Amino acid sequence: MKPTKVETLPIRSGDDVVRVRQRVRALAIEIGLGLVDQTKFVTAASELARNALDYGGGGEVRAEIVQAGMRKGLCLTFEDEGPGIADIEQAMTDHYTSGGGLGLGLGGAKRLSNEFHIESTPGAGTRVTIARWK
């Protein structure tokens, strides 16, 4: 599985979250995702971008178009250098929130993606990777 296209976008403001959504939409169309799958993946990206901004103090996302055999996919890696998450299991629980949110971000993003992976080191930051296959 090697990326055929890679780009990195900053997440430093609410406007950046909007730009991430627009870029993910364009890439989802590029790999041929249908409208519902596009919408699901853009929504997942929006949740994670906002998490990186609100809880991680900002960060960036790397978007890659990947090819595995005949399948094309879109892989997004969100990274921040925020306080990290001490208890990932708890953070994944619906309606758990450490801030003022609805607490649907991580669990919701997982449900809206085909693949979901999270790593976090308290004090060093959080990295969340999601992928959606055509």
Add this chain to the structure above:
Amino acid sequence: MDRIPILKLGGVLIVTIQVDMHDRLALALEEDLTAMIVRTGARAVLIEISALEIVDSFIGRMLVSIAAVSRVLDADTVVAGMRPAVAITLVELGLELTGIKTALNVERGMALIQSRLAEEDGFGGDREAHEG
């Protein structure tokens, strides 16, 4: 700063969201709507979202919050025109639009509001008659 225009039609405030919502815009809309409900005595808010390509938990929270504040100020909130792909995604995301009524489009949203207002006024009239 950008603001989303609010139209008044009878006792109903109508908002159509045509742009990608960001934080400041969402906050401004909530403030403007609240002020306008108080100023005009509007009984309902109709928010048309057919142009929105996604509703994430941030926008969902904004809608729920507008509905909650409007409710306290005696106005109903109806969200109209959600795209099918957005509806499917919202369900999978697990977002519940608590306190919000939904309608397929603006026309049905207005009909829903009119029938509720007529119902409430009707009950009000009955109560007065009994008390009198």
